Amino acid sequence: MKLDFTPEETAFRNEVRAFLQHALPDDLRRKMINRDHLTKEDTVRWQRILNAQGWAVTHWPVEYGGQAWTPAQRYIFQEEMALAHAPEGSPFNVNMIGPVLCKFGTAAQKEKFLAATANIDIWWCQGFSEPGAGSDLASLKTTAVRDGDHYVLNGQKIWTTQAQHADWMFGLFRTDSSGKKQQGITFLLLDMKTPGITVRPIETIDGEHDANEVFFDDVRVPVDNVIGEEGRGWDVAKHLLGSERSGIARIGLSKERLSQLRALETRLAEEGTLDEEEQRRLAHKLAEVEVELRALELTQLRVVAADAHGGGANAAASILKVKGTEMQQRMTELVAELAGPAGLAMPDHDHARNDPDDGWVSAAAPFYFTMRKVSIFGGSNEVQKNIIAKTMLGL
Amino acid sequence: MDFDLNDEQKMLQETVTRFVAETYDFQKREHALKTADGWSREAYAGLAEMGLLALPFAEEDGGFGGGGVEMMIVMEALGRGLMVEPYFATVVLAGGALRHGGSAGQRADIVPGIAAGERILALAHSEKGLPRHILAARTTASRSGDGWTIDGCKIAVIHGQSADTFIVSAMTEEGLSLFLVDAAAKGVTVEGKRGYDGVPVATVALSGVHVANEALVGAPGQGEDILSHVFEEATAALVAESVGAMAETFDVTVDYLKTRQQFGVAIGSFQALQHRAVEMLMQLELSRSMSILAALSLDIDADQRSRNISAAKAQIGKSGRIIGQEAVQMHGAIGITAEYKVGHAFKRLTAIDALLGDRDWHLARLAKMRGVYPVA
Numbered sequence: 027m028k029l030d031f032t033p034e035e036t037a038f039r040n041e042v043r044a045f046l047q048h049a050l051p052d053d054l055r056r057k058m059i060n061r062d063h064l065t066k067e068d069t070v071r072w073q074r075i076l077n078a079q080g081w082a083v084t085h086w087p088v089e090y091g092g093q094a095w096t097p098a099q100r101y102i103f104q105e106e107m108a109l110a111h112a113p114e115g116s117p118f119n120v121n122m123i124g125p126v127l128c129k130f131g132t133a134a135q136k137e138k139f140l141a142a143t144a145n146i147d148i149w150w151c152q153g154f155s156e157p158g159a160g161s162d163l164a165s166l167k168t169t170a171v172r173d174g175d176h177y178v179l180n181g182q183k184i185w186t187t188q189a190q191h192a193d194w195m196f197g198l199f200r201t202d203s204s205g206k207k208q209q210g211i212t213f214l215l216l217d218m219k220t221p222g223i224t225v226r227p228i229e230t231i232d233g234e235h236d237a238n239e240v241f242f243d244d245v246r247v248p249v250d251n252v253i254g255e256e257g258r259g260w261d262v263a264k265h266l267l268g269s270e271r272s273g274i275a276r277i278g279l280s281k282e283r284l285s286q287l288r289a290l291e292t293r294l295a296e297e298g299t300l301d302e303e304e305q306r307r308l309a310h311k312l313a314e315v316e317v318e319l320r321a322l323e324l325t326q327l328r329v330v331a332a333d334a335h336g337g338g339a340n341a342a343a344s345i346l347k348v349k350g351t352e353m354q355q356r357m358t359e360l361v362a363e364l365a366g367p368a369g370l371a372m373p374d375h376d377h378a379r380n381d382p383d384d385g386w387v388s389a390a391a392p393f394y395f396t397m398r399k400v401s402i403f404g405g406s407n408e409v410q411k412n413i414i415a416k417t418m419l420g421l
Numbered sequence: 422m423d424f425d426l427n428d429e430q431k432m433l434q435e436t437v438t439r440f441v442a443e444t445y446d447f448q449k450r451e452h453a454l455k456t457a458d459g460w461s462r463e464a465y466a467g468l469a470e471m472g473l474l475a476l477p478f479a480e481e482d483g484g485f486g487g488g489g490v491e492m493m494i495v496m497e498a499l500g501r502g503l504m505v506e507p508y509f510a511t512v513v514l515a516g517g518a519l520r521h522g523g524s525a526g527q528r529a530d531i532v533p534g535i536a537a538g539e540r541i542l543a544l545a546h547s548e549k550g551l552p553r554h555i556l557a558a559r560t561t562a563s564r565s566g567d568g569w570t571i572d573g574c575k576i577a578v579i580h581g582q583s584a585d586t587f588i589v590s591a592m593t594e595e596g597l598s599l600f601l602v603d604a605a606a607k608g609v610t611v612e613g614k615r616g617y618d619g620v621p622v623a624t625v626a627l628s629g630v631h632v633a634n635e636a637l638v639g640a641p642g643q644g645e646d647i648l649s650h651v652f653e654e655a656t657a658a659l660v661a662e663s664v665g666a667m668a669e670t671f672d673v674t675v676d677y678l679k680t681r682q683q684f685g686v687a688i689g690s691f692q693a694l695q696h697r698a699v700e701m702l703m704q705l706e707l708s709r710s711m712s713i714l715a716a717l718s719l720d721i722d723a724d725q726r727s728r729n730i731s732a733a734k735a736q737i738g739k740s741g742r743i744i745g746q747e748a749v750q751m752h753g754a755i756g757i758t759a760e761y762k763v764g765h766a767f768k769r770l771t772a773i774d775a776l777l778g779d780r781d782w783h784l785a786r787l788a789k790m791r792g793v794y795p796v797a
Contacts, residue, residue, distance in 0.1 A: 027423055027424060027425065027426065027430075027490050027713065027716070027717060028422065028423050028717065029422060029714070029717055030422065031422055032422070035422075098422060284794075288791075288792070306788075309788035309789075309791070310784055310785065310788045312788070312792060313735075313784045313785075313787035313788040313792055313793070314735075314784055316732070316787070316792045316793040316794060317711075317732045317735045317736050317784070317787070317793055318707070318736075319793075320711070320714070320732050320793045320794070321707040321708070321710050321711050321732075321736050322707065322710075324710035324711065324713065324714055325706055325707060325709075325710045327422060327424070328424050328710060328713075330422070331422050331423065331424045331425075332424070341702060341705075341706050342706050342709075342710070344702075345702065345703040345706050345707070348699075348703065349703055349707070408696070411695065411696045411699040411700075412692070412695070412696075414699045414702065415692075415695035415696070415698060415699050418699075418702065419675050419678075419689075419695070419698055419699065419702065420675075420679065421675070421678060421679065421689040421690070421694075421695050421698065
C-alpha cells in the first residue's frame, strides 16, 4: 500500500499544470475565481483551446479524439483543471452526447457530429426531464409519432440547461406507450431550428438564466436521427448517466474552494471582519470540512486505483456522487457565511465581477444558492441512495 | 498509488480474520467477560501462537517488524470480534513505549514474554484533574539512593488489574519520564473496574514506590517524545479497530433489516431505513479510507503525521457514533439489550471515541495546525 503517485504520474501532473498556466486566458481565470457567469463564447473559446491540445474530450475512445489515459491520469487532469480555475467545458457535449455517439452512433452520425461536438461547433442541450418526469424519468410523455421517414414530436421538456444557446438537442421521446414505461422510449437528435420548437427561459434562485422550458408542437425529426434502435432509448440513457467515475466526487473543485476559504480566513481576520471567537469557530469548521474532504479524496483515489485493474461495482464508488455533492455544497455554504451581510447585494451584470478583491463577496450567496442543484440533477441524492440500497445492500 | 495488500499482508488478514470468526463468537466473548480476569487467556494465547503479539517489535527483539498496515489488519480483525483481550494495552501501548524508548536490555528482558502472551503490561499515564490527553503528569519521580521514588495516582489504566508490569509516566526535574514498575512492588495499589465496553480498566495508586535506575524507559525527560509517538501509533490502531467494529455493526444491521418482519414485510423494504443504512455504508467507507491514511502515516514527517492521524480519529469519532446509534435504533428494543452484539459494538465505538482524544479534541488540534492539508 502506498499513497504517492508514481514519478510518471507526477510528471504528467506537471505537464498539465504548465499547459494550463499559459493556455488559460487571464480573463477566464478571473471570471472563474470570482464565480462570474461564463458566456457561451467563454465556454466555446476555452473548449477550442483544449481541443487544439487534444485534451477537450480525453475520455472518448482514442479513435474519436480521446486520450488513452489511465484512471489516475484522468483524475489528475480533472484536479489540475479545477485547481487552475479552468472551466470544465460543456458537459452536454463532452460527457453526455459525445460518449453516446461513440458507442451507439452510426458511421454517418459519427461523421456528422463527433468532431463538431468536440470543438463545440455544435452546442448541445439535453432534453430529458419533463414537468411530470423528474426523478421518475421513465414516465416521460412527450411523444414522437412515426409519419413516413419522420417522427412528429409533441409535448414539453423542462429544466433544459442552456437550451437558449443550443444548436441541437439530444433527448428521450415516447414512441410507444403500450408496454412497461422504460420500453417505448427513443433517443433522438434534433436541430433546434426545426419549426415548432419554442424555448422559454426559467430564472433560477441565483438570478441567472440557465434553465429553460422547451415546447414541441408538431416538430418533424428525420428517422435517421434515432440513436440506437427505436424503443431502446432507455438503455442509451442509462449508459449516458453511468459512465466515467474517476472524477465523480469533484475533489479538485472542492480543493479549489477550500483554498479560497483558507485565503478568506486569513484576510477577514486581518481586516478585522471576524472577531477572535468567530475566527476560532471558523478554524474548527474548516478543520471539520477538511477531514471530510480528505476522507472523500482518499475514497475517490481507492476507486481510481481499483479502476486501473478492472474496477467493477464497489462500495467506495457508490458513495462518491452523494458525498461529493454534499461536500461541494458545504464549501459554497461556508463562503456565503463568510460574505455575511456584505454579500446581500446581487452582482451587477453590466460590470462583470472582475474586482480582484471583492468580486467573491457578491458572488458568494448566488453560488451557494445555485449549488443546491448538484444534489438534484443527474439522479437526485435520494435516487442515488435508492440505487445503493438495492445494488450494494440488497435491500 | 496502491491500495492493495501484498501477498503476506493478505495472508495475515485471512489468518487473523478466520481466527476471530472461528474462535471468538459472541457467546465466547460473553463467557470471557464473566471470568475473574474479564477476558480470555485462551484467546490471547491463540493470538500469541499466530505471532500477533510479536508483530510490531523489531526482528532483533524477537518480533516481526510489522508496520502500520500490518497493525491495521490485526486491529480491524480484533474490532470485528469486539475482542477485550489486552492486545492494545500490552502490545500497542506499553509495547510501543518499549519500542520507542526501551533500552536493548529492557527489550530483551520483556519482549519475549509479551510475544509469548505470558507477560501483561499496561501503560499508566492519565490522571484526574489534568487536561485530557496532555503529555504531562502530577505524579512525581524523585531521585532517591540509586533509584527513584514515585508518588501519584493514575486512572483509566487499560487492563491495569491484569498487568504484571506498568509503564508509569511521572514528572522529574528533566520533565516527563517513563518508568517500569512491578505491579507487586511495595506501595502499588490497583483497583480494577469493568469498562462499559467490557475492557477491564483500573486506577493505580503509587505511594512511595521505589524503583531502580534501570527502570527508566528512555532518558529522564524523554517521556513526552516517547508517548507522543506511542499515542499516534495507538490512535491509528484504534482507528483500525473501530473500522472493524463499524463493519461488523453494519453487516449485522443490514442482515437484520432483511430478516426482521413487521407490517408483513422485511423492515429493510422501508425507504426511511434504507437511506439511513446507506449513510452507514458511506460512513464506513470514509472511515476505511482514513484508517488506511493513518496506517500509512506512521513513518512520515511528524507534522503531517499528526495531521493525518488526528483527521482519521476525528472521522471515526463521527462515523462510529452515527453507525453505532443507527444500528441500535434500527434494531429497536433488541438493540438495547445486553444479550445482543450490536449494543456492545455501540459501546466499544463510544469508548474508542473517548480514548486518546475524541473527535472534538482532534478537531481542535487540527484547527490549531490549520487543517489536514499541508500548508503551502
